[in-house]
Amino acid sequence: DVIPPRLSVSTATGGRGAAILAAGFPPPVSPPCSRTRRRPAPRCSRCGGAPGTRSVFFNQKSCQTGEVAVAEVAVQSRSSRDAAVQTDRSAVPDVQQGACVDESGVLAFLRRVEEVVIKELNKNVTSRAFDGFDVNWTDQNRTVLCLHALSYPEAQDQHLQVTGVSWNATGSVVACSYGRLNDGDWSTEKSYVCTWNLDRRRLDPQRPDLVVDAPSSVMCLAFHPSQPSLIAAGLFSGETVVWDTSKPEDPLIWRTGMTDDTHTDPVYQVHWLPDAKHGNHVQLLSASTDGKILVWREERDGRLMVAEGFALVAQQIPRSAQLKKLVWGEAAVGVTSLSFSHFDPHVFVVGVEGGFSLKCSTAADTPAPCRTGGSVPLRAPAELAFSPHSGPVYSVSCSPFHRNLFLSCGTDGQVHLSSMLQTQPLISLQLSTKYLFCVRWSPVRPLVFAVASGEGDVHLFDFEKSSQKPAVSMKQAVDECPVYCLEFNTKQTQLLAAGDAAGTVKVWQLSSDFTEQRPREMNHLEQLASELTD
Amino acid sequence: MAETEETLKRIQAHKGVVATMVVNAEGIPIRTTLDNSTTVHYAGLLHQLTMKARSTVRDIDPQNDLTFLRIRSKKHEIMVAPDKEYLLIVIQNPSE
Numbered sequence: 031d032v033i034p035p036r037l038s039v040s041t042a043t044g045g046r047g048a049a050i051l052a053a054g055f056p057p058p059v060s061p062p063c064s065r066t067r068r069r070p071a072p073r074c075s076r077c078g079g080a081p082g083t084r085s086v087f088f089n090q091k092s093c094q095t096g097e098v099a100v101a102e103v104a105v106q107s108r109s110s111r112d113a114a115v116q117t118d119r120s121a122v123p124d125v126q127q128g129a130c131v132d133e134s135g136v137l138a139f140l141r142r143v144e145e146v147v148i149k150e151l152n153k154n155v156t157s158r159a160f161d162g163f164d165v166n167w168t169d170q171n172r173t174v175l176c177l178h179a180l181s182y183p184e185a186q187d188q189h190l191q192v193t194g195v196s197w198n199a200t201g202s203v204v205a206c207s208y209g210r211l212n213d214g215d216w217s218t219e220k221s222y223v224c225t226w227n228l229d230r231r232r233l234d235p236q237r238p239d240l241v242v243d244a245p246s247s248v249m250c251l252a253f254h255p256s257q258p259s260l261i262a263a264g265l266f267s268g269e270t271v272v273w274d275t276s277k278p279e280d281p282l283i284w285r286t287g288m289t290d291d292t293h294t295d296p297v298y299q300v301h302w303l304p305d306a307k308h309g310n311h312v313q314l315l316s317a318s319t320d321g322k323i324l325v326w327r328e329e330r331d332g333r334l335m336v337a338e339g340f341a342l343v344a345q346q347i348p349r350s351a352q353l354k355k356l357v358w359g360e361a362a363v364g365v366t367s368l369s370f371s372h373f374d375p376h377v378f379v380v381g382v383e384g385g386f387s388l389k390c391s392t393a394a395d396t397p398a399p400c401r402t403g404g405s406v407p408l409r410a411p412a413e414l415a416f417s418p419h420s421g422p423v424y425s426v427s428c429s430p431f432h433r434n435l436f437l438s439c440g441t442d443g444q445v446h447l448s449s450m451l452q453t454q455p456l457i458s459l460q461l462s463t464k465y466l467f468c469v470r471w472s473p474v475r476p477l478v479f480a481v482a483s484g485e486g487d488v489h490l491f492d493f494e495k496s497s498q499k500p501a502v503s504m505k506q507a508v509d510e511c512p513v514y515c516l517e518f519n520t521k522q523t524q525l526l527a528a529g530d531a532a533g534t535v536k537v538w539q540l541s542s543d544f545t546e547q548r549p550r551e552m553n554h555l556e557q558l559a560s561e562l563t564d
Numbered sequence: 565m566a567e568t569e570e571t572l573k574r575i576q577a578h579k580g581v582v583a584t585m586v587v588n589a590e591g592i593p594i595r596t597t598l599d600n601s602t603t604v605h606y607a608g609l610l611h612q613l614t615m616k617a618r619s620t621v622r623d624i625d626p627q628n629d630l631t632f633l634r635i636r637s638k639k640h641e642i643m644v645a646p647d648k649e650y651l652l653i654v655i656q657n658p659s660e
Contacts, residue, residue: 133568135649136586136594140571143645143652146632150643151578154658160636549638550659 164549170542171524174490174502178537180235182208182224185533190221192529194251194515199258201521202229203239203275206535207263209247211514221247223263225275228525228537242273242281252300255312262314264297270316270326270334286316286326286334291405293318299368304375313337319364319383322408340390341398341408342380347388347415369426373433379450380412381423387438389414389450417453419444425468431476431552435559439466445481445491449559456561457497461489467512473520475547476555480526482513488528490544494554504538506530568595580657582640587611587651594650610653614646 190208197204205225224238247266254260259276260283269292273281286292299317303325314326314334327337342363364383371377376392390411398410421441429435434450443462446455464484472478477493478501486507489500506513507530519525523545526538576584576597585596585603591611596603618630633644645652 137568137571139647139650140568140586140652143647144571144575147575147643147645147652147654148578150632150634151575151581151654151656154641154656155579157658160658547638553659 168542168546171539172541174504174541174544175539176504176536177525177539178226178228178233178235179534180204180206180224180226180238180537181532181534182222182238182241183236185222185224188219190247190533191531192514192533192535193247193249194263195517195527195529195535196251196253196261197517197519197521197525197527198253198261199256201519201525203227203253203258204519204527204535204537205251205253205261205275206527206529207244207248207251208533209249209266211249211531219247220245223248223251223261223273225261226535240275240278240281242275244271245269247296249296250299252302255302255304262300262302264300264316264318266296268293268295268297268318268320270297270300270314272314272334282332284328284332284334291324291336291339293320293322293324295320295364298366301368301370303370315368317365317368317380319366321363321365323365323368323380323411336406339406339408340392340394340411342382342388342412343398343410347412364422366422367425369428369436371428371433372430377450378411379426379428379436379438381426381438381440383422384418385421385423385440385442386418387416387423387426387436387446387448388412389416414450415453416448417446417455419446421465424466425470427469427471427479429471429476429555430473431471432555432559435555437469437471437479439469439481441465443483445469445479447558456558459491459498461500462487464510465512467514468516470516470518472544473518474523474545476551477548477558478544480516480518482516482528484510484512486511486513486530488513488516488526488538490540492543493558494548494551501543502541504528506536507532507534572597575652575654578656580659582655582657583653584655585653587653589649606653606655610642610644611651614644614651618646 185208191211192206193209193211194207195204203225205223207223208221221244223242223244225240226233226235227239230239244263244265245267246269248263249266250264252262254262259274260272261275262270262272264270267288269288270286271282272284274283275281277283293316295318297316297318301315301317302312303315305313315323316326317323321342322339323342324339325337326334329335342365344363347363365380366383367381369379371379378390378392380388380390382388391413392411394409394411394413396410398408416438419438419440419442423438423440426436426438429437435447436450437445437447439445443460443464443466445459445461445466447457447459448455461481462483462485466481466483468482470480472480475492479491481489481491483489486505486509488504488506490502490504492501495501506528511531513528513530516526516528519527524540524542526540527535528538529535572584572586572595575581583596583598585598585607586594587607587610588594591608593603593607598606613635614630614633617633621628621630630646633646635642640655640657643654643656
């Protein structure tokens with residue numbers, strides 16, 4: 031409630047009578063009324079006694095604005111038209127390659143400046159003038175702190191865990207999916223996907239902006255890379271669905287349904303894939319422990335149909351001399367995680383239940399033997415198998431700064447930094463005695479990555495500071511409650527979201543150390559990547 | 565024509581040089597080692613900056629004139645050699 035401002039002016043002249051004038055401004059919608067109120071009798075300023083025979087009268091006035099007229103009108107456009115605008119590329123002035131340029135003039139100019147420039151170039155290479163010179167353009171933030179702890183109490187009451195987090199294309203909305211990761215049974219329990227808009231002023235951490243019901247446990251989540259309201263999720267039942275969060279009444283826009291093509295095992299990773307053939311169009315890709323990686327295309331009635339697919343079958347995994355025999359025959363190799371290279375759109379790395387990571391290509395041709403009938407023939411994408419972890423791989427991540435580097439982590443508590451050029455990892459770090467659930471490269475600092483551990487910690491590693499222990503460890507949950515997923519925010523680079531088994535998503539604000547690239551970081555990264563063992 | 569190419573190649577071959585370009589008095593690139601859109605971007609911005617730097621120098625002392633402009637950033641150093649009709653822009657990564 032808003033307390034109306036009151037302006038009161040009181041003048042008291044002892045003796046002649048006091049007039050108290052009070053002007054009040056009550057809220058405009060109430061009908062005008064004049065109020066009289068009993069005021070305490072004024073006392074004589076000299077002796078403090080109540081005036082006896084003096085006549086004192088009060089006059090109260092108030093003023094009120096006339097009634098404000100309010101009308102409600104709604105507007106709805108009945109017809110709409112689509113129009114598109116495209117700028118013409120040829121407006122860019124082309125580089126003139128000698129056509130109408132005064133050649134001799136250019137030559138004379140170059141002759142004049144060449145010496146000076148070469149002298150400066152040489153001086154620069156040997157100069158130590160700027161060594162250690164750093165400029166701070168932004169306010170330096172020294173601490174890592176937890177900005178928000180978001181949760182959905184209904185899901186927490188059902189003891190659901192956060193299985194996936196994702197930031198949307200604009201970086202202001204974080205979504206989390208609830209489900210169960212430690213449940214082996216087939217379950218039909220419903221779960222939720224909740225979104226919070228962090229830029230809203232009245233952010234309530236216990237009340238998500240949007241809650242979407244999912245028919246079964248949601249295992250993974252991914253926001254569309256350019257449309258801020260589309261979100262894709264993989265379910266425990268093997269289905270993949272796409273919701274549009276701008277339609278709160280009926281958010282479901284596409285689903286795969288249960289057909290012969292759908293995955294027969296939980297979908298552990300969904301990814302939006304830029305379509306090479308159609309320019310900006312993106313397709314949806316889903317990977318599941320039944321060994322299939324399927325690319326979906328949208329059909330008209332809200333259905334997703336398989337456009338192309340890949341299947342990982344044990345006998346088609348390329349072996350290297352160091353790998354032992356793992357699984358034989360046509361057994362499917364369960365895919366638990368997937369990451370596309372940022373440099374080559376055809377190359378992706380897959381982590382499997384058997385513990386090894388595979389380098390795959392979407393351009394592969396060899397067909398895969400298919401056990402169940404499907405509408406689209408599946409191909410075998412694997413090209414190279416890397417040295418295994420001693421347990422299933424839960425997460426892989428390709429570096430956004432180097433074309434060959436990627437990270438993988440798994441149940442053996444180790445993180446391997448590997449290069450796609452060799453099977454042995456470059457660096458192996460034992461970070462936890464329990465499982466490691468998620469690893470992600472930082473989108474701004476080439477040498478930084480974050481790992482979510484089963485002990486409830488989020489570790490931030492900085493290869494520039496130390497290659498043995500984490501630079502910062504954030505305690506997300508108490509009682510060894512594992513942290514299952516984490517994502518960096520690519521638009522607001524100081525934010526990191528992590529979801530744990532207690533059903534809470536914590537949004538961490540990182541210190542400036544982790545948000546600004548250092549001067550020689552790329553060189554350091556190149557050096558790390560080139561330490562290949564023979 | 566061949567001599568200009570040779571001179572530019574000599575400059576480009578120096579240690580750490582990332583790109584070289586020649587821009588005319590209107591800010592239109594004439595020779596470059598980068599792709600079109602990046603070149604046009606650099607040319608437009610650096611041409612304006614060079615003109616501003618020159619007017620700053622001459623404003624302080626009308627007898628003085630700009631001879632060389634260097635911009636040092638976290639990742640590279642941009643060197644601009646100005647002239648009446650052309651500009652030579654060289655981008656170098658000094659820490660290589």
